[in-house]
Amino acid sequence: MTALRNAVLVLPGIGWLVVFFLVPLAFIFVISLGSRDELHRIVLDPLTLENYQQVFNPIFLPTILQSIYLASATTLLSLAIGFPIAYWISRYGGHRKTLLLVIVMLPFWTSYLIRTYAWMIVLRDQGVVNQFLQAVGLTNEPVILLYTDFSVILGMTYGFLPFTILPLFVSIDRLDPNLVAAGRDLYANGRQAFLHVTLPLVRPGLVAAALLTFIPAMGDFVTPDLLGGAQVTNIAKVIQDRFLDGRDWPYGSALGFVLTLLTLVGTLAALRTLRREVVGD
DSSP: OHHHHHHHHHHHHHHHHIIIIIHHHHHHHHHHTOEEOTTOOEEOSSOOSHHHHHHTOGGGHHHHHHHHHHHHHHHHHHHHHHHHHHHHHHHHOGGGHHHHHHHHHGGGGSOHHHHHHHHHHHHSTTSHHHHHHHHTTSOSSOOOOSSSHHHHHHHHHHHHHHHHHHHHHHHHHTSOHHHHHHHHHTTOOHHHHIIIIIHHHTHHHHHHHHHHHHHHHHHOOHHIIIIIGGGOOOHHHHHHIIIIISOOHHHHHHHHHHHHHHHHHHHHHHHHTTHHHHHOO
16 A cells, blocks of 8 residues: 555656656657758658767767866856855854845846846956956956856856755755764864865765756856857757757757767766765665
């Protein structure tokens, strides 16, 4: 009876995943095996792996590496900024923790597209940053900030930082301060207590924050398109171009399927490092 009750509770979630994840993914995979006719219509007869051959063409390898680089840099920068914020809110926020977390979530109250356009105003040649640098005499000419890797990483870090802070806060807030105090009682200084007590205990939160940042960063095409321009590209941007401008749905589907596999492999690899914490083994 208990097993039946558990199955009933799990079935809605499984059904949701099947209908809204596995079925669309299956459609994408089938389309990726097709081709186009003269009128740009999808042809599934015969099925072919030609689109995947294009994806794994060495010429396309720099785009894949660029995507991983942008997402990884965004994740590392978000962790570097988000961890101190989450730690401070957890340890020193007091009764204002809820208010501080709401402030962290405030950017979500505005459209992501509008926030990205705002960064264009800030980083352009006559933008806020360059006007400030010239006003204080640090430079005579505008510094090229927009349409660079720097602007893309900065924009994505700003956009996904709440995804980093929230799981870190939860993990740090659950940490028993007495464990850190015990480490200090055993003659560990602040740095040693952080490295050997705090950091290992909040590692699940770190991995969760990294995954919640890396995955959307890999699939973000808005920020590279607006803040990177033609100088910066990634897989998601190419997928958008194939679907909307090139009308090459089979090739775009192949790229999307490969992107899904890349993020899935990365997720499984990260979870494997937390085997004991995740599955209790």
